[in-house]
Amino acid sequence: MAKKRTLLHEDPRWEDFSDDFAGDLVGFAIDVVELPPTPQQITLYNSVAPSRSMVSVSSGHGTGKTTALATIVLWHMLCYPQSITLLTANDMAQLKATLWKEIGLAVERIRRGPYGWLAEHIEILANGQMRIIGFPDTWFVESKTANEKTANKMAGRHGEWLMIIGDEASTLPDAVLTTLRGALTEEHNRMLLTSQPTRNAGFFYRTHHDLSKLNGGDWTPLVFSSLESPLVSDQALKELWDSYDDDERRVRLLGQFPQESGKHMMNLPAAEAMYRRGRIIGDDEPYGWVVLSDIASGEGLRDKSTVVVARIIGYGERGPDARRVEIVTVPVLTNNVRSNRFAGLVAESGDPYDGVTYVVDSGGLGINVCQDLEDMGKPVHRVNWGNPCFQNKNKDRYMNLRAQAMHQAARAAKEGRLSILTGEHRKTMLSQSSRIPKTFTDKGRIRVPPKHSKEWEGMPSPDLWDAVCFAFLEGLIYTASQEGDGDGRSLGDSLESEAEALFDDVV
Structure with a gap:
């Protein structure tokens, strides 16, 4: 008779692991994924880690945003029991080519490291989904294209450990983001938006203005400039800076919204x-x-x-x-x-x-x-x-x-x-x-x-x-x-x- 598979929450190592890293996303990146974060990534991890966090990242090129998202997705799935992580974007093909690629690389880094036993409980599917083995309907990550139909379906999912991530959020429909924000009804729910700041309107823009904590709102606005990222060489920065006009520099390098005069x-x-x-x-x-x-x-x-x-x-x-x-x-x-x-x-x-x-x-x-x-x-x-x-x-x-x-x-x-x-x-x-x-x-x-x-x-x-x-x-x-x-x-x-x-x- 085949031996019954030990599920993640039954593994005697998991409870200590969860206690150590559930509140320490930076430590998870360093010790579990074995990918030391940049100062900008540390700021992001510390902002996302608290329960009920709502974080909006306006980013230029080369700030390590996609790698950080992959780490956050795995942290949320592995550290919290029966957790659900929902990923949404306008371009699902691009999401699979970038974020899901980084997730796969991060899982392999975990597999080779001191917490390699965790990787044995992860199953990555071909359709933009990932789950903890043995919990196909209650402990998973899924990705959906951003439209009102899928938003209503995603917002219908509830749980104590629910996280919603919107990639390239500057172009996501306001109705979608508003619906998803309304789904965060429980104590430990989180939401994270990331994007280049491509337009001076919409929900993402508002998270950096009237909806931000700086103006009495709920959102933590972060601005990541390529000029402050150690992942971009000085030579590359100079070439890009010289080739771009003022608005391109703001959006693609400085992580700032375009000037109104730039329309x-x-x-x-x-x-x-x-x-x-x-x-x-x-x-x-x-x-x-x-x-x-x-x-x-x-x-x-x-x-x-x-x-x-x-x-x-x-x-x-x-x-x-x-x-x-x-x-x-x-x-x-x-x-x-x-x-x-x-x-x-x-x-x-x-x-x-x-x-x-x-x-x-x-x-x-x-x-x-x-x-x-x-x-x-x-x-x-x-x-x-x-x-x-x-x-x-x-x-x-x-x-x-x-x-x-x-x-x-x-x-x-x-x-x-x-x-x-x-x-x-x-x-x-x-x-x-x-x-x-x-x-x-x-x-x-x-x-x-x-x-x-x-x-x-x-x-x-x-x-x-x-x-x-x-x-x-x-x-x-x-x-x-x-x-x-x-x-x-x-x-x-x-x-x-x-x-x-x-x-x-x-x-």
């Missing part, structure tokens, strides 16, 4: 400065010519087809090779040209210039224009800026090519690398360029909201500014004009090195 890519004074700075590309530099075209998609009088002619030089986003652009002329801004004639207008716009690259929005009717230009033998760069970026650094930073191009154009305008040399359609250019909305995704990536959403505040399609932004698209390669003397390198040498620089970060 647009740039403001009106920055846009007006583009008209005052004059030439920024020397005649002796190896610049190229681009004709940038955005094709109306049939939205009526508010939607216009656009052609912009520009000089362009550089492939970087900062330093001496940072891209510089001069807008020379805007020959077309109209809703009166049929799409089957538009390719001819685009080609004519580039005829006076040497080595022109034609950059054309290929969505909707634009695909026909691209094909017509290609049939003419013109070099065409098709724009599909709803697509994701292809360089790893930009995949992590931007939701798609649209966000990348618009953000880089705005940054160039603010840094003096974008100049408008023509007064054509100035009023339209200023209105559009200064009102492009900017938000952040749950991962802190820059995002341009869908057109006609509330963030656009009734603004019509910014066709003119769209075309200008094409000049800053990742992967746009131009041909150096023979008009400039350059630096002595052959055109082939220049293009080869520039192409290598563009693609060296692609997997």
Whole structure:
């Protein structure tokens, strides 16, 4: 007859273990998981450990948040009998790829350490669940996507030892977090929210403001800056700091909420400065010519087809090779040209210039224009800026090519690398360029909201500014004009090195 399995609470070692670590999360991390915590993690552990704790963590990159969450999940499950831990997030696939991966690694560290016997009582399932063997319905960890249906189900679970953890909580629906908060009815219940601070509204934002203990509320607000984390090297910090704008630094590095003034890519004074700075590309530099075209998609009088002619030089986003652009002329801004004639207008716009690259929005009717230009033998760069970026650094930073191009154009305008040399359609250019909305995704990536959403505040399609932004698209390669003397390198040498620089970060 098979010997009956000893359950966790029956193991004579468990009671002493629970007595030692139930109130000592820092000690659990050091002695049980054998992963010495950073000062920021110690602050988090000490804040979470007390019963009835409600903690909200606003965090930048590289603060060890995910590793700390894995330790907290295991601490709560192993130290408290019949405990229930509920994990929720908007992106369950990401949760499984990050937090559940860290949980698995932590279990293996426990297995190899002095408390290895605990690991024999843990069963990790494939569907984002974990349980103490022998207690499938009463002693477990489960994860659910954040929506009202799952929130009501999760809130229906009660117990003396209940903990709710919301990851990337800045984007979790307020109704979900309010429902889950209302489920914490017993003495030893806890709730923990963690996120990059991507928006100035919502439940997570309020836990750091009117709901925080600093304002008489229940929530302990913690702010973890990448600059104070020993897990991020000084070199990495400097590179990120130099590449980010002010709002990105606040959100992605400092763990602070974006400034209200940061809801647009740039403001009106920055846009007006583009008209005052004059030439920024020397005649002796190896610049190229681009004709940038955005094709109306049939939205009526508010939607216009656009052609912009520009000089362009550089492939970087900062330093001496940072891209510089001069807008020379805007020959077309109209809703009166049929799409089957538009390719001819685009080609004519580039005829006076040497080595022109034609950059054309290929969505909707634009695909026909691209094909017509290609049939003419013109070099065409098709724009599909709803697509994701292809360089790893930009995949992590931007939701798609649209966000990348618009953000880089705005940054160039603010840094003096974008100049408008023509007064054509100035009023339209200023209105559009200064009102492009900017938000952040749950991962802190820059995002341009869908057109006609509330963030656009009734603004019509910014066709003119769209075309200008094409000049800053990742992967746009131009041909150096023979008009400039350059630096002595052959055109082939220049293009080869520039192409290598563009693609060296692609997997």
